[in-house]
Amino acid sequence: MSSSVARYLILFQYCGTRYSGVMAAPDTQAVRGVQNYLELAAQKLKPEVPIRFFISSRTDSGVHALCNSAHIDIQRTNGKPPFSENILANALNYHLKPEPISVLKVYRVPPDFHARYRAVARTYMYRLVTGCPDGSHLPVFERNLCWPLQSVNLDVAAMQEAAQVLLGTHDFSTFRSPSSDAVSSSPVKTLDQVEVAPACGRLMPHQMQRKLQFWEVTFKSRSFLYKQVRRMTGILVSVGQGRLTPSQVKELLEIRDTAAFPGNAMAPPDGLFLKNVEYDGIDQ
Structure with a gap:
């Protein structure tokens, strides 16, 4: 039995010096993007469907973020309930170690929320x-x-x-x-x-x-x-x-x-x- 999909807004920060930028880089590229590491951390949560981060704001190689944002959808297996906001933030931060990337806050948002297009x-x-x-x-x-x-x-x-x-x-x-x-x-x-x-x-x-x-x-x-x-x-x-x-x-x-x-x-x-x-x- 599958549980329903839950959408979250993720606020995160990073020191961009060692990354190719915030967006995911292809596997063939030696230097990865911040998104690569966020998604690797998210996969450790064992979702039913791979989790993709929809980033609100692009930053280039060497550029930092005190607070960037993205939305994700999580569908858990075996009918498990959605993650609470605090548990999800703590779990992502645990799996992001030792990268200089940190989840600041997580919000549960409606299924039509889009991190990029809803930004004012x-x-x-x-x-x-x-x-x-x-x-x-x-x-x-x-x-x-x-x-x-x-x-x-x-x-x-x-x-x-x-x-x-x-x-x-x-x-x-x-x-x-x-x-x-x-x-x-x-x-x-x-x-x-x-x-x-x-x-x-x-x-x-x-x-x-x-x-x-x-x-x-x-x-x-x-x-x-x-x-x-x-x-x-x-x-x-x-x-x-x-x-x-x-x-x-x-x-x-x-x-x-x-x-x-x-x-x-x-x-x-x-x-x-x-x-x-x-x-x-x-x-x-």
Whole structure:
């Protein structure tokens, strides 16, 4: 006898340094995706049907998530009742050891719930650090978790002015990756939040605290284009370093041409975090 299918929303986090991205990689690929490990852990629960994670938000190799989300369906054998939310979260975390992946919360959701299409907002955070010649001068707790800039200072006021240019609804074609599928996704996006603010570093000796300054660039929207956040961050850093002006950012936005994006201006993946995925009716 088979039990009915139960659908769950899974909130999870990961350090993306060692993975090919969040999406599953083929078996022939040496470096796997976060989804591969989530599904391996889920199969240890001995479901009647293999469990697939439907990820809400893609992240690339080297990109991290403080909170990503996915939905799964679980059908248990021998008429067993559905897992409770807490038991499922604990069981997945047990089988995820020792990977730097953790299930934060599990919600039982209706059978028509979809983690990607029901999301009402996604927030990304990019971490910068100034006064650092290269990554080897970072505290070990910060390596691969921020973008070290050789600049001692950034013109943060100019960055904040340029951030206001990006805020709101625009055609972001200039900020679309050339490798993205231009047909499947509209370049028109609405940014509800673009902020540049000082931040704290992790555990650091006092002499490092005097030299290093951390910054966070935050973007919030219902959805983003492929690599849009890294490209916007790189442009804001260029403004902070005096290589671009806020008015030039406005011109880039209005050109609406991927080819107009300055070469080598895209931020690296290390400092990017998916901070949150929001849903109506779910208190996170």
